[in-house]
Amino acid sequence: MPSSESSGGSVWLRPERPPRDRQLTRERIVDVAAAVLDAEGHRGLSMRRVATELGVTAGSLYWYVHTKDDLLELALDRVLAEVRADPGTSDWRDGLAALARSNRAMLLRHRWALSELTVRPNLGPNALALAETGLRLLERAGFVGSDLDAAMAAVNDHVVGAVIAEVAWRDTLARMSGTGSGWDERAAEYLRQIAERHPTLAGRMAATGEIDVERESERRFAFGLGCLLDGLATRCATPFPSSRHRDAGSR
């Protein structure tokens, strides 16, 4: 029933508001959402927060985004664009390793993206592009059919799983050093119990106490990736496409 524009009066003096009058864009919204997430994590993100950051009311955002979940989905795909991968790498092992490393680096930069992955399937354009280049590399290695899917999944799973473990580790350390007195006493008692019941674990915990988390995490990541790629190489048609065999972290 509402005619599209004429509302009585001097319509001609008031031309159609050009699109550039819009204060918001989906892109701008995703921008600040990603920024807030990077700075303060999931806890810091709220519709009202994003809105005020844009000088706008919370309700306005729903003109551009269906729900907060949608916004998170967009933010996830945005950071996926940061992953660099070259589908044309001559050695498929090198290409996959580089893809995995770039993926890991991105997830470490935007740790909130991890919890997004566990909650939401991502079918955004960047996710699809990454899948394509990964599949191409594995296709060149000789994988076909459902083995191709399984191989791609195995590499991605290692990346995601490894970053989750690393972040959890880092958070534990941060929490330990964060809380001041009182923690150490209770922790000491707890560790004593652990040592009693779980000697092997206790030995490892004692050893990793003084280790650089960053270096050790990278070592573990490379170790697991190396195992995986070795296992893949024995299952495909082109185990050694190039003469040079890059070591990805065996002892």
Next chain:
Amino acid sequence: MPSSESSGGSVWLRPERPPRDRQLTRERIVDVAAAVLDAEGHRGLSMRRVATELGVTAGSLYWYVHTKDDLLELALDRVLAEVRADPGTSDWRDGLAALARSNRAMLLRHRWALSELTVRPNLGPNALALAETGLRLLERAGFVGSDLDAAMAAVNDHVVGAVIAEVAWRDTLARMSGTGSGWDERAAEYLRQIAERHPTLAGRMAATGEIDVERESERRFAFGLGCLLDGLATRCATPFPSSRHRDAGSR
């Protein structure tokens, strides 16, 4: 002992309320929290919900639990108790594979636990016990030092990563079939664009369209696990402890 209910000034008839009068226990609280999480996921869990389920006010819970995060941490460790593992398995590959499978099964039963893992380090008793048996198996395989840690991490990472991917996949399918008309049209258009830009991916998506998700997920899991264990076997002192070599999913 209904005397506890008699009021009216006769304090001497009313002995000190025994501990068993308490309506709440940390255990009961964690019980219903886990039940709510299983039934309705993260979205369904609130302090008020748990409280009313226990016939109590929300504030009461804070007598037993510091924060909602603490409650989630307790629920996570509770569900980790379901993972079964035998540290005495003769073949370390069999033992590790069984541990990984049991872990995966648990995570699929309690999918909310996944997002917990990404957000919170878990140092509960059950988590530690699982780590201990895993490390023992790998120790028997000949791993020592930081290679022991890396090997353990690699297996766990694969489990976590694989379940995350599987759950995401299942959710996508559920969402697709859930929304009725209108979805298919937009989806078809989207798929057309995918096929144009990402031929390899499109080929795989077409192939996996008619596949049983459950069976295929298990296949992928076993495939990746097999790759990983093969790679581990080439890096340890005891590659083949038993004569029988269980195939864990190579084509």
Next chain:
DNA sequence: ACCTGAACACCGTTCAAGT
């Protein structure tokens, strides 16, 4: 010691109303 009731400071989301 254990629990209630009410409050505080937030949420996501909707929607009439304005321009």
Next chain:
DNA sequence: ACCTGAACACCGTTCAAGT
């Protein structure tokens, strides 16, 4: 078309007050 303002139905958490 785009945004405001106010409302709705929730949150987690705290805390005086009761028993």
